[in-house]
Amino acid sequence: ELKVEQNPLFLSMQEGKNYTIYCNYSTTSDRLYWYRQDPGKSLESLFVLLSNGAVKQEGRLMASLDTKARLSTLHITAAVHDLSATYFCAVERYGGATNKLIFGTGTLLAVQP
Amino acid sequence: NAGVTQTPKFRVLKTGQSMTLLCAQDMNHEYMYWYRQDPGMGLRLIHYSVGEGTTAKGEVPDGYNVSRLKKQNFLLGLESAAPSQTSVYFCASSYPIAGEVFFGPGTRLTVL
8 A cells, every 4th residue: 555654744944944845655656746735725736756866946946756765855945934835745656547646644834934 | 728627615514415516627638536635634535537437436435426427527426425524625637647637726515
């Protein structure tokens, strides 16, 4: 059974600081996704990581994937208040062609001024 | 393009009542999904469809039924609502093996 764990579950950080969110998954997977969710809103796609060693960056966020370690990281550089949200990683079950995603429990990020 | 839309946005039901949630997408996606989101549990897949006329069970299918009569629509039904089905429901869609899944705005359902 594919399980996805994120840590930390809650992250309070100061503006300007750097931090990393970790996403571990239990079995081989084809793809890993990162989403952002603001309170009461839908999920916004941030990154889709397709292969081992993949690294993608958008603004202050950078995501990477190590399929051998079954680990993805979302690194936040010089955080700003606008990054406050809940971040989810989701893993696609290996061998499936249907983009069925198994989600982590999410990391609530609060960036303090 | 409207993307993925959901109807209704909010609904309150009494235990035992039935209702249908409608999902529509205008991206010509083959695959569609229904997820539920509960506090502290992330999103869990209820049912999904890989094409018109097909449906399959996800992680938490009990108490729900689905239909995909048209490619652009995916309906989620609750035949006899229970308080445990109080949740936020998200519909999503994607192309086959395309690498991106698009989510609708969500439906907040409360069952009293």
